[in-house]
Amino acid sequence: MLNILLLIPLVGIIILWLIPQASSLYVSRILSIITISLALGVSLVLLIQFNPMDDSLQFLENIPWLAPLGLTYRLGADGLSLPLIVLNNLLTGLALFRSDEAHHRPRLYFTLILFLNVGVTGAFSAQNLLLFFLFYELELIPLYLLIAIWGGAQRGYAATKFLIYTAVSGILLLAAFLGVAWFSQSTTFDYQSLQHHHLPINVQYLLLIALLIGFGIKMPLVPFHTWLPDAHVEASTPISVLLAGVLLKLGTYGLLRFGLGLFPEPWLALSPFLAGWAVVSVLYGAFTAIAQTDMKKMVAFSSIGHMGYILLAAAAATPLSLLGAVFQMVSHGLISAMLFFLVGVIYQKTGTRDIHSLRGLLNPERGLPIIGSLMILGVMASAGIPGMVGFISEFLIFRGSFPVFPVQTLLAMIGTGLTAVYFLLLVNQTFFGRLTSNLSNVPQARWSERTPGIILAILIVTFGLQPAWLTGWIESSTTALSHVFPISTTTLHS
């Protein structure tokens, strides 16, 4: 089934290039949407067939590939990866739906997005370290091109910066993966085999640090974050959505799967440092977001802060905090995607993202009242207001991390308060007050522009009110992951 999930977008790409009419924006967009809808449908079937009580890998695919290199085509999914696979297909579908402005070389544009989808799904499914690396690198090229070709005025700079940072990230990951196999004298790169390595502890430290920096760049964590705001500002709306909603999760997923999963002992020893790093990221992201006047940059720095929560939860590594970490990945995927969609509509209608140039957009007659209402819901969710998905994820993280790192957790909780500060500044400045005269002829938002935001808002509220519908898929796997520690984190703390 996971094979089919990867094959569908590839078949879609082939069809895109076989049909002459697909050179038009309309046809290529429709074909791509149909393709991803099929992929989303298959991923939902996987979700239904998935046994949430079973903490082992499911839907395993094992095809020998380059045996001398230790590379096997081995795929599988568990509660850690399956929600992210579904999220990837959902957000790709919504991004394609909103890609109605890609008039320049549409066929190439949609091909790259489908490739991106394959890369991300593959990375989340790969159970071989080299295979993960290949998929991890595969998504890099299309994303670079999507920013470099269809981005804003400074797209060249932003795309190159993204490429350099992520390439360094890839090199570090490759070095760590090769190191694990090399030092453990393993003939395979299969994840499950390498989990039982007996490497000297100092080697494990070295390899874990390489992974931490590699995935820290991808997440991104301070101080490896500077590529992200530039990439977001220059990327078009659908690409920003994918970047924040899905691609950053490759970093957090990798950190949990490979950092924590392969090197539990050094992870445990480094966890106080990781928790401190998380706090720095959370507070730096939040304070920097407060200083922003560009809405997109504000949401981008907000993402940096929110990724810090995941690091805190991963450092604590209790069953509850790990559950919160994965929940936060999905939650942040939904919320940040929604915020970027809405910022995109505002930019499209008003021609600016500068919060000092916008005022009164909630005006029911001449503003963007539905977009504004969705934005208010989105920022409330991001700030962890109860009843929405952001509250559940943050509560799980804080509740799960507090017994292990009380001080760091309390400091991270300040970040939640600061989220409310910068998003209130944004909402108050942009949506409330009297619509300024230069905005009084803002075109009305179309339903096609509102739809992605509405779909995401429904999911944000649904999982906020009924989180068990999401935690049920995740819990067994995260609990199993927390058991990789030789001693419990609570014992360590005491």
Added chain:
Amino acid sequence: MSTLSHSTHRLSHLLHRLESGGALLPDSPENVTEVVGILKSYGVVLGEYWQNLIYISEHQFLVLFPFFKYFNGNVSPGKLIRHWFHDRINFEFSEYCMKAMFWHGGGGLDAYLDTIEFETLARRAIQAKIKHNPLIQGINAIFSDFLLEQVRQMAYYSALGQFWRVMSPMFLNLSDRYDQGEIKTIPDVVQHILDGLVAAATLPITYGVHIGGQPYDIIPSSTGLTFLADTAVPYVEAVFLRSFPFMGTTSYNAQARQIPIEQERFNYGALYADPLPIGGSGIPPTLLMQDMRHYLPDYMDTIYGDNPRGNTDLRVRLCVSFQKSMFCVTTAAIKGLMPYPPDTCEPSQQKANRRYLEGWLDRLQESRLMDIQD
């Protein structure tokens, strides 16, 4: 022919326009179409408003819980359902205007409602109304001014109803004359309104109710109240200029002294209202615009058709058009109340007229006057 030198007033261009027979609203074919079209729909809506106001004043007199006051005595399950689904005229708007007049007062009606004569007549009607209702009798005994104040309010219901009973056909007639090609310019519009106001100026304002088959006068004809001085002028003052203290389109903070202490200094009226509502719905101008949009003549499509937002902001554009038309009514009122004829050749009279006009322009400086000059 004016013998006065060029004015140094800040709005001297408007002053000279008024002195030379123009209006506060610039004359253009588009403005004429817009004003006549909006006044036609306003005339239809006013026709509904005045009938309901008169009905309430006569048939809902001292009804403690007037649940069906907007039905003009014709209640049926179908009408109730349409009412609840908001398929109806927003009669609340006319009540807001009535309350604005009642609150700001002014004119002979306000003065009469504080006289012994009114109190005597009102108490006679009250006694007749409550003689079979011991509960209300008890309330009246404890709070003797309560029902009296209700009767004063009823008097304003009636007075505003009578005022709009004249204005409604006047606006519809303006539209008919425009259709016949008789109205071509904004000064024509102003003159039509001025002629209508002058013709109705001395119409008596009276009010009485029937209780138990017996007539009870509340405002007898002997009080000498008339249309222009006792309803039209207080109406313009209250609704166009001062209006309601808190029911405008903008939120005001009384504690931050954003509300003047003296009522005379209020400027929240229709001429000052922001057409862009801020925040929620349900504000009075919105109610009127909701009503008027149903009765717009077809030619208004040409004015409102070219819009990137379609019809979603129609109420805002209706409000802008309505304000333009109200500046025409205000021009007619200003001209009608001029101390000397506008075309006087006497320099001292011209000087007095100019002082009078400058006073009005000073007052309207903070209004939407400058926004409608483009």
